[in-house]
Amino acid sequence: MKQLNKHNIAIIPGDGIGPEVINSGLKVIRRSLRLDNISIKEKVYNWGSNYYKKHQLMMPKNGLEKLKQHNAIFFGAVGDEKIADDITLWGLRLKICQGLDQFANIRPSKYIEGIKSPLDKKIAKNIDWLIVRENSEGEYAGSGGIVHRDLPIEIGSEVAIFTKEGCRRIHDYAFKLALKRPRKHLTLITKSNAQRHGMKLWDKMFYEVKRKYPTIKTEKLLVDAATAVMVNNPEKIDVMVATNLHADILSDLASALSGSLGIGATANISTDKKIPSMFEPIHGSAFDIVGKNIANPIGAIWSGMMMLEHLGEKKSAARIFKAIKIYANKNGPFTPDLGGIASTDQVTNEILKLLD
Ligand code: IPM
Ligand code: MG
Secondary structure: OOOEEEEEEEEEEEOOOHHHHHHHHHHHHHHHHHHOOEEEEEEEOOOOHHHHHHHOOOOOOOHHHHHOOOOEEEEEEOOEOOEOHHHHHHHHHHHHHHHOOOOEEEEEEEOOOOOOOOOOHHHHOOOEEEEEEEOOOEEEEEEEEEEOOOOOOOEEEEEEEOOHHHHHHHHHHHHHHHHOOOOOEEEEEEOOOOOOOHHHHHHHHHHHHHOOOOOOEEEEEEHHHHHHHHHHOHHHOOEEEEOHHHHHHHHHHHHHHOOOHHHOEEEEEOOOOOOOEEEEEOOOOOHHHOOOOOOOOHHHHHHHHHHHHHOOOHHHHHHHHHHHHHHHHOOOOOOHHHOOOOOHHHHHHHHHHHHO
């Protein structure tokens, strides 16, 4: 049978363990698609810290234009010991997310039988969360500056920006996702008790959008209290919508509680159909373990699965999730972050075998 070649993917392996895990993720998505007789067109962009060392830029000036020619972006990690973190981040990952207006960042966390949580199993098995992170403004808006540089009276400001439309669109996206889930429950994460301007607008827009979704039950939680609820009563949460920084912090907690940062996956979504969305593991470049073949590839494989779902390849995506579940249920083998001694390649090969 002739293979259908429908999807044109941009691949940015990036720095550190990025290339190692992206390689695993690609093997898994290619194989799952092939079983459904679909192939993808891939174009690798070697942007990131090594590119920066040659060009003083994390990606070329026309990088965003190049990315717009693709249907999706599969991204590894950025970060380098020799370059300041804000340069690598703002030069690549944030430049793409903000430049392509991928305003919704989706981070699922789910208890999977066989993967050990730091929580008691009775409690951990209730973890089934979707964090919806505002991804275009808030605390990451980049507004601020330094005044009186290098003088004793030097000051730095970092201004969180909340726009009415920015709040409206992320809440609306979160309500739509909650509608698709059986529990139909959405938690508003806020800190409007202490931060009474931007956070108040954030809350106000939530309740304005809520009127459109009468079947969704909602709850409001202050971000600090939310951490305790996640640890003690995971069943109280289904979908959460949170600001850029709050969701950044809560999603590391969510990943750790569901087993390891190595399994966290994320989608940066643009709702404009002509603009590609970007899929990446939530972990960083982890230069301490580069080249050791021990990085956990599950975060990248899970991200690849989210990319296939987004591209409408539900069957190939579901097959990957099933393989991850069987892999975990029969106890791995796991990489060191999950308490095992397996290599990245061993885990990848195991998942590939389970796809067939
Ligand atoms: C994440 C990461 C990034 C973030 C880092 C690398 C700046 O922690 O995707 O969660 O804070 O957004
Ligand atoms: Mg983070």
